[in-house]
């Protein structure tokens with residue numbers, strides 16, 4: 030059963046996840062797409078990429094996106110972990126990935142990920158989610174687009190109120 | 197001795213457990229002599245759509261009745277001092293007077309966190 | 316005053332609808348209390364000792380009479396007929412039912428109010444000068460910038476799950492009535508030599524367990540860069556503020572650990588790297604907001620009023636004028652403070668009837684405006700001198716003419732153990748006892764400016780660290796004890812008070828305050844306030860007197 034929700038523009042769907050998250054102790058599978066921790070990626074990522082494999086990196090909330098800066102063009106996705114939903118560091122990480130480093134791949138929210146956060150995720154540039162609360166793509170969409178207006182620029186390109194007002 | 201208390205989910209009203217039902221007055225609380233029995237009752241009483249934040253409090257004999265040990269719990273069982281007509285104290289009566297007149301040191305260790313108990 | 320446009324209205328409606336849905340799901344058991352608690356907190360709803368408590372945001376302490384009437388209506392309909400104004404310039408209702416909250420938020424939305432971000436680890440309501448737009452002292456109107464920040468911080472996508480709560484103060488007058496240096500960020504409006512507008516930026520102040528007077532991290536920030544600079548500060552804090560220990564999570568700890576210079580360097584680096592024009596509001600938006608704060612149609616009046624001067628023949632009115640009436644920038648007008656500290660009453664409380672009456676006064680006599688001060692009083696900012704006697708008469712009739720602003724009985728007190736789930740000790744009865752002892756207005760005036768501030772626990776909602784006399788309730792082996800600090804100040808000369816000595820039991824607090832006042836009266840030199848005498852003599856004479864009694 031798919032457990033990944035992906036956004037495409039104004040729509041959201043269950044998505045088949047081709048990526049395998051490689052556990053800290055596990056060997057990298059012989060084939061297929063993988064997600065590695067930052068340490069494993071730094072040790073083994075280059076070889077996998079040279080083999081033409083699709084590689085993603087999962088960052089913990091205390092790890093800096095700057096450490097990935099040079100590798101981003103070759104990465105398929107960056108997963109940002111929410112150890113608790115109250116830990117808001119990954120929102121900054123996502124915005125920096127999109128706005129400062131111009132990362133165009135998938136940014137996936139993993140960990141304590143609930144639909145109440147959907148609006149924040151979308152505005153900060155996440156486009157894939159592993160919901161921990163059993164919520165559906167329909168519920169995600171409703172939550173993500175709850176607000177007809179926003180007051181700041183984010184990574185989602187929405188026009189803030191001050192732009193709407195002044196045409 | 198212990199009693200089990202919580203607030204109702206809908207109203208936030210302070211309530212006390214007595215043999216399967218939540219009561220509005222401290223005077224109606226079931227008093228547990230045995231801590232283990234109290235803890236078992238507490239875990240069984242948790243009903244997330246009815247009450248929030250259930251926990252056990254220490255209770256001691258006061259003159260002519262019983263009162264919560266902790267000052268905080270006396271305030272919950274009575275109401276705020278600046279508005280004597282608000283909260284449980286408004287009704288008056290014997291059980292309220294017992295708490296109002298309870299003295300001796302109120303130990304703050306009167307609250308037992310159920311989350312810790314669960315482990 | 317700022318008025319909502321269609322965008323602001325839709326935003327608050329959407330928020331209200333969202334919370335209403337969450338309440339329905341909680342009541343139906345679809346979400347657990349653990350999941351729901353942060354959601355209700357984000358809407359200002361706490362569970363306190365006796366019931367839920369709803370904290371309603373009063374944006375930078377500004378209310379219209381329609382809004383105050385709505386608050387009165389909420390107090391009457393959904394609460395027990397009163398509300399409590401807080402040191403954050405907000406109002407709290409103490410007896411709220413969860414099931415009623417969607418309806419209450421709906422009512423608030425009708426008058427352009429909300430409870431958004433009055434709790435939770437987000438950017439809270441902005442603090443500002445209650446005399447904004449009325450005092451001649453200010454170099455600009457701080458409400459313009461407060462409103463700009465209010466909007467920018469509303470459901471900020473990146474900064475709604477910070478390590479801890481975040482409070483910003485904006486002031487433009489040399490006399491600081493916002494406690495700016497004790498906020499996470501304090502913004503002091505300044506003019507550069509060329510006349511351009513900017514901010515001195517203070518970061519890392521705060522009270523609570525480890526009080527700090529915040530250091531200046533930038534002497535002058537050009538005003539139009541305010542939002543991008545705030546975004547840089549918040550980003551550094553969001554990334555690096557501690558999350559492992561709730562008592563070390565405020566920005567003050569980060570600033571103290573890094574040092575102000577290093578913190579400022581990191582902020583500047585982030586700010587340099589940022590696409591500033593995308594964050595900063597354009598001049599058109601600033602002008603739009605500024606338009607709402609144009610002078611509200613003052614009449615051209617002579618600077619002196621015969622009615623006003625004549626009324627001073629009544630000594631009670633004269634006393635009220637001396638303590639509660641302040642100079643206005645517009646000739647013929649005055650700023651009138653309404654004390655919510657009648658001796659024996661609960662500091663900061665107002666009944667629904669009083670709120671209605673004040674709203675009527677504002678409508679008739681104060682160009683429809685009311686302000687809330689962080690010292691838990693109210694202000695009618697624009698009263699014609701001619702009308703002050705009539706305002707006084709009405710206030711007297713509703714029990715709100717206490718002439719004690721800044722005096723010993725004008726005490727700040729948090730709800731404490733009578734209401735607050737976090738409290739260690741009661742604060743309200745302590746304040747009631749002290750104020751009653753100093754109820755004689757003549758004696759209070761003789762004592763002069765003396766700020767007593769009482770908190771029921773170390774969270775310091777009662778600002779005890781910065782009281783001239785601070786009183787903190789602690790739990791000593793289960794008994795209520797009170798620890799005194801002396802010499803604190805929340806004003807432009809901000810300082811954290813020093814501990815007087817061992818805590819005192821509840822029944823000795825009132826006597827101790829009287830002793831402290833006696834020592835001050837004995838030691839003071841001409842024109843000295845309590846704080847000045849303390850600063851000159853130090854703790855010793857006060858300490859000796861208070862603890863001599865113990866033997």
Ligand code: SF4
Nearest residue numbers: 729735738771772776
């Ligand atoms: S200072 Fe403590 S007791 Fe007082 S309101 Fe704040 S948290 Fe409650």
